[in-house]
Amino acid sequence: xxxxxxxxxxxETTFHPAxxxxxxxxxxxxxxxxxxxxxxxxxxxxANYFPSGTTIGSITTDDINRFLGWLQHERHVPCSAKxxxxxxxxxxxxxxxxxxxxxIPSDPAEKVLQKTVISPLxxxxxxxxEVLALEAARALRVASKPDPRPYVLLSxxxxxxxxxxxxxxxxxxxxxxxxxxxxxxxxxxxxSGSRYKERNIQLNEDWVEAYQEYLDVYxxxxxxxxxxxxxxxxxxxxxxxxxxxxxxxxxxxxxxTCALNDWKSGMDKEAxxxxxxxxxxxxxxxxxxxxxxxxx
Numbered sequence: 001x002x003x004x005x006x007x008x009x010x011x012e013t014t015f016h017p018a019x020x021x022x023x024x025x026x027x028x029x030x031x032x033x034x035x036x037x038x039x040x041x042x043x044x045x046x047a048n049y050f051p052s053g054t055t056i057g058s059i060t061t062d063d064i065n066r067f068l069g070w071l072q073h074e075r076h077v078p079c080s081a082k083x084x085x086x087x088x089x090x091x092x093x094x095x096x097x098x099x100x101x102x103x104i105p106s107d108p109a110e111k112v113l114q115k116t117v118i119s120p121l122x123x124x125x126x127x128x129x130e131v132l133a134l135e136a137a138r139a140l141r142v143a144s145k146p147d148p149r150p151y152v153l154l155s156x157x158x159x160x161x162x163x164x165x166x167x168x169x170x171x172x173x174x175x176x177x178x179x180x181x182x183x184x185x186x187x188x189x190x191x192s193g194s195r196y197k198e199r200n201i202q203l204n205e206d207w208v209e210a211y212q213e214y215l216d217v218y219x220x221x222x223x224x225x226x227x228x229x230x231x232x233x234x235x236x237x238x239x240x241x242x243x244x245x246x247x248x249x250x251x252x253x254x255x256x257t258c259a260l261n262d263w264k265s266g267m268d269k270e271a272x273x274x275x276x277x278x279x280x281x282x283x284x285x286x287x288x289x290x291x292x293x294x295x296x
Contacts, residue, residue, distance in 0.1 A: 009103045011057025015047035018056050018103070022094055032191070042090035056098055061108045064091060068112070085115050121289055122256040129245055130158065130257060136242035141210060148213040150235045153225065155210065157251060160185055160201045161258035161276055164251035167232070170224040175203070175211070183208050187277060197277035256293075263290045 009021050019040060026036045047054075049067050071079045071087065079087075092109045099107035125133060137151040157167065166187050174186045183203040220226050236249040247253070255276075262272050273283045 009056070009098075011104045012055050013057075013103070014053060014055055015043070015050070018098070019043050019047065019094075022097055025097060038086060039090045039093065042087045043094050045087070046091060046094075057104045059095075059108050061111050064095075064109055064112050067091075081115065082119075088112060088114055121292055123247060123253050124257045124260050124293060125158075125247070125249070125253060129243070129247065132243040132245065133239055133249060134158070137239050139242065140238075141213070146213070146217070148210050148217060150239050152207070152210050152214045153232060153235055154239055154249070154254070155207045156185075157254035158258050158261075159204055159207060161255045161262075162187060162201075163255060163277075164229060164232075166277075167225065167251065168223075168229060171222050172220060172224060175224065176200075177208060196279060199274055199277050201275055256289075259286070260290055260293050264294050 009018050022043070023036060023040055026039065031039075046067055049070060050059075050063070068084070068088065071084060092112060092114065095104070095107050095109035098104045099110075133154060134151070137154045140146075141148045141151040153167075156162070162170075162185075169188075170185075174188060176184045176186065181202075183205075185201045185203055187197065187199050187201070189197055225232060233250070236251070236254075240247070240249045259272065259276060262275065263269075267275075269287065273280070273286075276286070278286060
């Protein structure tokens with residue numbers, strides 16, 4: 001992305017130059033391209049709401065609240081609760097940056113109420129369902145035509161809590177069976193903005209044994225699971241059917257089941273956050289959901 005050098009921004013600057021300067025700041029902070037794109041889109045919508053030539057220093061808290069009211073009731077374009085929440089976040093982030101960097105004397109968005117959206121609690125496997133699923137996968141592993149693949153996939157997801165994208169990105173050198181401490185799984189990211197998600201997770205001996213069988217059968221060359229996402233989802237669906245479950249096992253369900261099991265086992269909360277590879281901000285909502293799932 002070709003971005004011009006940061007402009008000199010003052011309270012008399014209009015919105016679009018300020019937004020371009022903010023873009024440079026966000027990218028320098030390592031924010032993901034997806035987040036930057038969403039934030040910029042939100043602020044361009046904000047800027048276009050006001051008359052051409054409006055300066056960043058002239059905006060008041062009432063102006064911001066009037067814009068939010070327009071989004072919800074007057075724009076005549078659907079604005080979901082999640083979109084509204086993100087646009088409030090974008091606005092507060094933009095004006096906080098302007099204020100803290102001295103471009104404007106005070107932050108007009110500071111007193112704007114954030115409307116946080118808590119999504120519904122995720123589906124998880126009960127302990128009984130988890131046993132049934134693992135038994136179904138283990139049965140495929142020892143069938144007349146043994147297939148260790150479903151067990152290796154399911155057991156890995158339930159024990160490590162990795163996401164679908166992380167699972168698909170695994171390569172053979174991400175699995176260290178010779179670690180002096182214990183076998184480890186290394187989760188790596190190529191994008192610098194995602195480095196905080198990188199971690200290494202202990203692997204249990206049962207999974208390592210199944211993994212060795214898997215290597216002998218499938219002989220993967222680079223990727224641990226050299227199949228399409230849909231094919232791996234079919235494997236989880238096959239386990240669901242064989243286990244006789246009414247729920248449909250998914251990558252997300254396995255991740256939340258793993259997190260809940262660790263939470264209920266008394267795992268240190270900071271260690272669990274790091275195991276899941278999520279930020280401290282994301283952990284607020286995640287920990288609240290885990291608390292509710294655990295019946296606390």
